[in-house]
Amino acid sequence: MKNHSLNGSDWTLTGWYRNQWKFTVSMELGTAFPPAVGPLPAAVPGAVQADLLRAGRISDPNIGLRSLESEWVGNREWAFEKTFELPDGWVESRCELVFEGLDYAGEILLNGTKVASFEGMFTPHIIDVTSCIRTAKDGPNHLYVLFYQTPEVDGQYGYTERIDIVKSRFNYVWDWCPRIVPVGIWKGVGVRTYSQAKIVDFYPRTVPGEDLESGEVDFNLTLDVLYAGNLLAEYEIADASGQCVALERAIVSLNGGINAVGQSIRLDKTELWWPAGLGAPYLYTAKVRLTDESGRVQAEAEKKVGFRRIAMAANDNGPAGALPYTAVVNGRRIFLKGVNWVPISPFYGTIEQRHYEADLSTFKAMNINVLRVWGGAIFEHEAFYDFCDANGLLVWQDFLQSSSGINNCPPSGESFMNRLRQAATHAILEKRAHPSLLLWCGGNELMWEGFVPVDERHANIAMLKRLVNELDSGRPFLPASASGPRFTAEERDFGKGVHHDVHGPWQYLGDTAHYAYFNRDDALFRSETGTPGMASADTLHKWKDEFTVWPPNRNNPYWVHRGAWWIQWDQLGEWFGPWSESRDELEIYAQASRYLQWESLRYAAEAVRRREPAASGFIVWMGNEPFANCANTSLVEYGGMPKPAYYAMKKAFSPRFVSARYDKLSYRAGERFVAELYLHDEQGEALPSGSGAVVSASIYGFGGQLLANRQLEGVVSAGGGVLSIGHIEWQVQADAADGAFLLRVELAVSGQEPLRDDYLFAVAENEGAPPLASLRSLPSAEIAVRQVGDTIEVENVGAVAALGVFLKPKGDTGPIVLDRNYLMLLPGQRESVSGLNRQAALEDLAWEGFNL
Secondary structure, three states, rough: OOEOOOEEEEEEEEEEEOOOOHHHOOHHHOOOOOOOEEEEEEEEEOOOOHHHHHHOOOOOOOOOHHHHHHHHHHEEEEEEEEEEOOOOOOOOEEEEEEOOOOEEEEOOOOOOOEEEEEEEOOOEEEEEEEOOOOOOOOOOOEEEEEEOOOOOOOOOOEHHHHHOOOOOHHHHOOEEEEOOOOOEEOOEEEEEEEOOEEEEEEEEEEEOOOOOOOOOEEEEEEEEEEOOOOEEEEEEEEEEOOOOEEEEEEEEEEEEEEEEEEEOOOOOOOEEEEOOOOOOEEOOEEEEEEEEEOOOEEEEEEEEEEEEEEEEEOOOOOOOOOOOOOEEEEEEEEEEEEEOOOOOOOOHHHHOOOHHHHHHHHHOOOOHHHHHHHHOOOOOHHHHHHHHHHOEEEEEEEEEOOOOEEEEEOOOHHHHHHHHHHHHHHHHHHHHHOEEEEEHHHHHHHHEEEEEEOOOHHEEEEEHHHHHHHHHHOOOOOOOOOOOOOOOOOHOOOOOOOOEEEEOOOOOOOOOHHHHHHOOOOOOEEEEEEEOEEEEEEHHHHHOOOOOOOOOOOOHHHHOOOOOHOOHHHHHHHHHHHOOOOOOOOHHHHHHHHHHHHHHHHHHHHHHHHHOOOOOOOEEOOOOOOOOOOOOOOEEEOOOOEOOOHHHHHHHOOOOOEEOOOOOOOOOOOOEEEEEEEEEOOOOHHHOEEEEOEEEEEEEEOOEEEEEEEEEEOOOOOOOOOOEEEEEEEEOOHHHHOOOEEEEEEEOOOOOOEEEEEEEEEEEEOOOOOHHHHHHHOOOOOEEEEEOOEEEEEEEOOOEEEEEEEEEEEOOOOOEEEEEOOOOOOOOOOEEEEEOOOOOHHHHHHHHOOOO
């Protein structure tokens, strides 16, 4: 088989009113009248809007409200054209055009002849063009791909059960993305030719031995054969260095049409693939090659594979009938800690491997071990799964269905079910060999009436489960996210065994309510829990256009367009005190929003982790965002810059840390502050008795004075789990705390760097004051920031604590991901931080904080 890529920036784009293009002849012969738009240079893969943006015909949709200005794009029909040449003798018995992804419907012409109509963005379109392809002697080929007007689909508001096509739905408006509906060739395009056989599907299935030391690779091939005959099949396994560790050959007798062939190869010694934090994600390469009797290669393929055994087990002490939510990898139970993943851009066809590497590396550094690919968007490009394979990141893969607010029951109409079956079949066949693939899930927030999650009693979910069992036997399947009796967990129902995998809450619940809720929480798994946090003030100013950033309320069109759900004007006013519409308070408002996201998510995650193994996972809603929102629930801003909450989750997802359980965030003079302390240790053998492990808990006033201290010596391993190790308490003294106090917990182990975490609390001025108002008016701190080799040293050189010190990029130097950030610095304290995505250079940095 030979392949010729047609990807590149040498395409031409034209835009037409509906049916207008039919009144012209092809571009190579000239047109009767000009198109409505273009011709313009175009790149494939990509999107019409990306080409228009490069040509200056539309504005960047992230600027102001300008996404509204490009909504007309979906009301045109668009043609992509390319001329290409093939050498004489290149074409063999059959020649095919291969479109890996077309969004969404239209028709294809080659050399003036219509060769196909197409519909559907999640299945490849393969067209036999043997009769009309040209080689050099006949002249160049002219390819014309016409896209009809964009179909309408309900976005976040509508009726799930009425949806009739399988298409990325977040583009039609979601709370974190305005309406930006791409159209065009979003995956690769090529032409291929072969003489006898092509590989339709290649599935090298790894089967670890019972001892987890040996293993087999079952080579499963589906071939489309033009004519009967014998071929030599070579099956090879190469290790991570590329060295062949096993090779077998066999003659296969093929009939015309579809043939299934296979071979099993046993390895006596294998290296296991492990999730991040538990070991190396070792990868082998499985290769197959088919040659004829002359030695000519007829077909070949290869895939990365890993030896691992994955299962889902029942949660400890879970209610009868609950689905299993505890991941077991290679016999080891693990707590799933991760983020919900959405596309990096609304123009998902423009995303390249480098974009995945940058964004996924950021989350890997946050200590996650799982990504949930959310069901309202896309099956990601293979580069996404390749990165996860190589970095030990498990993938929870939703099928592409989601709630719609008014009605959330999945569709069951015949036409939709056929489209869903087709898209799901292709996804399973494409993704099933990836060692990172943890499970399949029916979709996002699919529910019967009354907000009860659906299960296999629904025909839609039953069909998907049958497909998984047939095509990816043994892979765990969940009917939906959430699943079980309830969609969300309600306080009134704690202790009743009805909270299995739940979603929510998506906000900070309040000074006391948040802690009462999570201290009593009984959910087995949380696949969506979030809290909004503002983008940085710098980011808001960057994108504001002619609009004003202040006030951030529902009367400001800039905020309504860019995250209306997550306007916190009233909530932050309730907790921090009222805000002035006339006086710009953006800097401290942003600090308040970002601090609450930091505190809210950290406490929620730590509280769930304190219930291990009864609770088995926490997945933040959400990790990234495809659009520059003013505020939303993402941990990382559009463009890749982490918010403070990212660093809170980095600690909460650490393999070893100490957490504190408390009852509220704000105290008055005379009240008693009590914090119970827990040691979390995913690898308990690292803390043997006698290791000199000491946990210290200290309470500091805003001026840096030590107010209380507790030393817990001789702490031993948590045994790969959680251990309650004691508590600290203090009677709050307003004059000593002076508006705020810190709880600092530290784990010191002989020969290892101490692990430290800080908790910030407010001291209310009086009974009627907003609980966190004191944090708005703290005296200013003074810090010194200096370069020390490859690191940045931050020192508090003032007389009061510097709270929430956050290092950020200066100007347009690009996002900076640090090993630690959002620092709480006592007077005289200094901390060194290092860049993870690039070297931290002082000249590229600025900083902010609660009281800087």
